[in-house]
Amino acid sequence: xxxxxxxxxxxxxxxxxxxxxxxxxxxxxxxxxxxxxxxxxxxxxxxxxxxxxxxxxxxxxxxxxxxxxxxxxxxxxxxxxxxxxxxxxxxxxxxxxxxxxxxxxxxxxxxxxxxxxxxxxxxxxxxxxxxxxxxxxxxxxxxxxxxxxxxxxxxxxxxxxxxxxxxxxxxxxxxxxxxxxxxxxxxxxxxxxxxxxxxxxxxxxxxxxxxxxxxxxxxxxxxxxxxxxxxxxxxxxxxxxxxxxxxxxxxxxxxxxxxxxxxxxxxxxxxxxxxxxxxxxxxxxxxxxxxxxxxxxxxxxxxxxxxxxxxxxxxxxxxxxxxxxxxxxxxxxxxxxxxxxxxxx
Amino acid sequence: xxxxxxxxxxxxxxxxxxxxxxxxxxxxxxxxxxxxxxxxxxxxxxxxxxxxxxxxxxxxxxxxxxxxxxxxxxxxxxxxxxxxxxxxxxxxxxxxxxxxxxxxxxxxxxxxxxxxxxxxxxxxxxxxxxxxxxxxxxxxxxxxxxxxxxxxxxxxxxxxxxxxxxxxxxxxxxxxxxxxxxxxxxxxxxxxxxxxxxxxxxxxxxxxxxxxxxxxxxxxxxxxxxxxxxxxxxxxxxxxxxxxxxxxxxxxxxxxxxxxxxxxxxxxxxxxxxxxxxxxxxxxxxxxxxxxxxxxxxxxxxxxxxxxxxxxxxxxxxxxxxxxxxxxxxxxx
Numbered sequence: 159x160x161x162x163x164x165x166x167x168x169x170x171x172x173x174x175x176x177x178x179x180x181x182x183x184x185x186x187x188x189x190x191x192x193x194x195x196x197x198x199x200x201x202x203x204x205x206x207x208x209x210x211x212x213x214x215x216x217x218x219x220x221x222x223x224x225x226x227x228x229x230x231x232x233x234x235x236x237x238x239x240x241x242x243x244x245x246x247x248x249x250x251x252x253x254x255x256x257x258x259x260x261x262x263x264x265x266x267x268x269x270x271x272x273x274x275x276x277x278x279x280x281x282x283x284x285x286x287x288x289x290x291x292x293x294x295x296x297x298x299x300x301x302x303x304x305x306x307x308x309x310x311x312x313x314x315x316x317x318x319x320x321x322x323x324x325x326x327x328x329x330x331x332x333x334x335x336x337x338x339x340x341x342x343x344x345x346x347x348x349x350x351x352x353x354x355x356x357x358x359x360x361x362x363x364x365x366x367x368x369x370x371x372x373x374x375x376x377x378x379x380x381x382x383x384x385x386x387x388x389x390x391x392x393x394x395x396x397x398x399x400x401x402x403x404x405x406x407x408x409x410x411x412x413x414x415x416x417x418x419x420x421x422x423x424x425x426x427x428x429x430x431x432x433x434x435x436x437x438x439x440x441x442x443x444x445x446x447x448x449x450x451x452x453x454x455x456x457x458x459x460x461x462x463x464x465x466x467x468x469x470x471x472x473x474x475x476x477x478x479x480x481x482x483x484x485x486x487x488x489x490x491x492x493x494x495x496x497x498x499x500x501x502x503x
Numbered sequence: 504x505x506x507x508x509x510x511x512x513x514x515x516x517x518x519x520x521x522x523x524x525x526x527x528x529x530x531x532x533x534x535x536x537x538x539x540x541x542x543x544x545x546x547x548x549x550x551x552x553x554x555x556x557x558x559x560x561x562x563x564x565x566x567x568x569x570x571x572x573x574x575x576x577x578x579x580x581x582x583x584x585x586x587x588x589x590x591x592x593x594x595x596x597x598x599x600x601x602x603x604x605x606x607x608x609x610x611x612x613x614x615x616x617x618x619x620x621x622x623x624x625x626x627x628x629x630x631x632x633x634x635x636x637x638x639x640x641x642x643x644x645x646x647x648x649x650x651x652x653x654x655x656x657x658x659x660x661x662x663x664x665x666x667x668x669x670x671x672x673x674x675x676x677x678x679x680x681x682x683x684x685x686x687x688x689x690x691x692x693x694x695x696x697x698x699x700x701x702x703x704x705x706x707x708x709x710x711x712x713x714x715x716x717x718x719x720x721x722x723x724x725x726x727x728x729x730x731x732x733x734x735x736x737x738x739x740x741x742x743x744x745x746x747x748x749x750x751x752x753x754x755x756x757x758x759x760x761x762x763x764x765x766x767x768x769x770x771x772x773x774x775x776x777x778x779x780x781x782x783x784x785x786x787x788x789x790x791x792x793x794x795x796x797x798x799x800x801x802x803x804x805x806x807x808x809x810x811x812x813x814x815x816x817x818x819x820x821x822x823x824x825x826x827x828x829x830x831x832x833x834x835x836x
Contacts, residue, residue, distance in 0.1 A: 176664050184676060322550070322823075326816035328767050330774040330787070331808035334794050342798050441671040445771055459672055460775060463679050471676060478669035486667060 163491045170483045177479040178229075182222050185468050225472065228263045233273050236262065266467045275458055275470060276477065283454030286351070287443045290374040294381025295432055301382070302389025302428075306397060307416060317386065324383030329442060332376050333449035340372060347371050351452040373450045377439060388431045392424035399423075426496045433489035437482040544828040551824020554817035561814055565623035574617045577782065588615070588802050607802060609793070619806060622784035626766055626811070629699055629785075633765035636704030638711055638758055642750075645715025646742055650723060659716065666709045674768065677702045678777045691780045699778065703768050711757045718750045752829035759822030763815045770811050786811045 200208075216224070262271040301321075305314035341349035348369045357363045396402065397420055405415045444456030451457070455474055462470035545551060586608040587595075606615035648658040678698060685694035722728065723746065731741050770787030772778040779785055786807040793803030 173664055173667055177668055180668065181673070181676075184673070185680070319550075322819060323812075323816060326763070326819050327808075327812040328770060328815070330771060331790065331804075331812060334790075334797055334804050335808065338797055338801055338804070437669070441669055444671055444675075445775065448775060460675065463675055463777075475669055475672045475676060478672050479667065482667045482669055 166487050181475050265470045267465050272470050272473045279455050279458050286373050290377030294378035298382040298385035302386040306390045306393030321383040324379045329376050329445050336372050351450045376446050389428050392427050396420045396424045430489045430493045433485050436485045541828045548824035550820035554820030557817035568620035574614045579611050618784045622786045622789050625785040629769040630762050630766040632700040633703035634761040637708040637761050641708035641711025644712040649716040649719025662709050670706045695779045703765050714753045756826045763818040
């Protein structure tokens with residue numbers, strides 16, 4: 159198992175390199191000009207100097223190499239420094255001070271390091287998306303279990319219908335719809351996510367909860383629809399097996415049979431699907447973040463895209479890619495750990 | 504030897520019966536084709552039937568609609584701006600509504616029904632074209648990988664790589680960055696159409712390829728392929744004549760899923776403001792434009808939103824029914 163995990167980890171390095179190359183080439187081959195916003199009165203030779211100052215004068219492979227050095231070498235050094243200096247978790251360690259003042263990846267919008275932008279917006283995304291995923295999974299599992307146990311019952315039929323609807327309604331429709339119903343008509347919840355809101359006492363905590371409800375609901379609807387379908391079919395596969403009959407025949411209580419024997423076996427594929435769904439929901443959060451104005455990485459990506467801010471776009475897209483590769487790896491390893499019948503060799 | 508007792512049986516009536524049973528009266532029902540069986544199973548799936556009918560309805564709606572509702576979707580009529588749909592008259596007789604614009608008009612007086620029809624045309628065209636492109640790529644990669652062992656490893660590694668690309672961010676990047684030159688070369692609408700169909704098609708063929716490869720791998724070991732090969736059939740002929748007809752069913756199912764994804768992706772791109780030009784309506788664009796004033800005019804969000812959702816829902820149900828109908832293990836249950 160360990161060898162398999164290590165081999166997968168090593169294999170994911172060329173994958174990530176390939177993805178970064180694809181993103182880089184896509185951005186380089188794109189005809190968009192970062193100098194397009196510069197006024198026409200600026201003479202061309204000055205423009206050329208600005209271009210070189212932005213690092214655009216170099217040949218492609220040099221630019222790619224420099225980006226890689228910045229992403230995989232300079233930024234981790236800054237991060238480790240921060241960890242050992244300012245963070246509460248590892249702050250007790252001696253300051254490593256690895257960072258030697260080399261050029262970091264700079265955003266063309268803010269002229270500040272791209273990673274600062276990521277560090278600022280990541281918590282917003284993780285809070286909203288992570289909460290939505292947890293809520294979605296927690297709702298989906300009981301629905302899936304019960305509708306498989308009562309196959310073809312009214313609950314099952316309704317559940318299937320509702321999950322189908324949740325599957326089909328896009329988040330850019332449910333978002334405005336929920337805003338109209340809960341924020342405008344009923345006035346229960348705020349329509350916009352206030353990113354600078356700080357939790358200091360009970361009231362602000364309640365407000366934080368309230369403003370998270372709508373985006374979490376939109377994202378959780380899709381998660382619930384997907385996971386409960388998988389849960390239901392996995393349970394159905396297992397409920398017809400011989401070992402279930404044996405368990406019942408030896409007089410086990412129904413609750414034990416379903417919740418222990420069948421559930422444990424059905425969870426194997428479902429856990430994999432849950433792990434695989436995490437990067438997808440990060441991608442889907444781009445739309446939800448824009449509907450509700452959550453200042454997360456998806457929102458930042460869109461802003462950077464419209465501003466032709468190539469370093470930020472490249473970094474954010476690559477972070478999405480890392481998430482996908484990472485969770486694919488986790489799903490594969492989990493599958494092997496949970497199911498002893500699976501042998502990787 | 505076995506018919507000995509029949510000849511010398513004591514009771515002639517039993518003889519008659521036995522002979523009757525042995526006689527071949529010919530088939531009771533005409534032989535049923537595979538597609539008859541599929542249809543038989545399919546029509547028991549209520550959701551799938553509803554989905555199929557709705558898909559046909561919405562396709563006719565956007566195809567024939569412009570000839571029946573001849574109002575120009577682009578026509579500005581500032582005097583008739585901000586009209587409400589006709590049904591608001593039921594509870595509010597003061598509302599500004601008229602049969603001239605049954606679904607109301609927007610802030611520039613453009614007719615919403617005409618816009619829905621035209622927007623539906625764009626959305627459906629993008630959906631179908633992107634789905635067909637994805638199917639063609641996916642089937643090609645799947646067949647080549649499944650049939651030719653030498654290509655298998657590299658093609659499947661490539662598929663895995665593409666699967667781990669972050670699709671939505673890349674779509675956004677590609678559409679934003681390649682918008683200008685395509686618009687310049689093909690005109691704003693055709694250029695955008697080519698771009699969106701291209702990027703959606705190129706980023707959604709992987710599932711089809713995997714499914715087709717799996718099926719081809721199993722099929723090519725079967726006897727009929729061996730037989731075809733033994734009489735000297737060429738590879739291309741085996742693929743076209745013997746393999747492709749056998750993978751039609753998984754391809755159909757992934758086609759429905761592909762159509763749903765393509766429609767949603769196009770609408771999402773339009774919603775995020777990177778889709779078609781601003782004066783060219785699609786369902787996603789109508790929805791996005793109406794979000795600003797949805798408190799006063801909720802129907803402008805609801806109608807395109809419902810159109811997208813119902814189309815996708817019906818396509819999903821259709822896919823569900825097709826999967827059941829095309830699976831011979833489930834058929835007849």
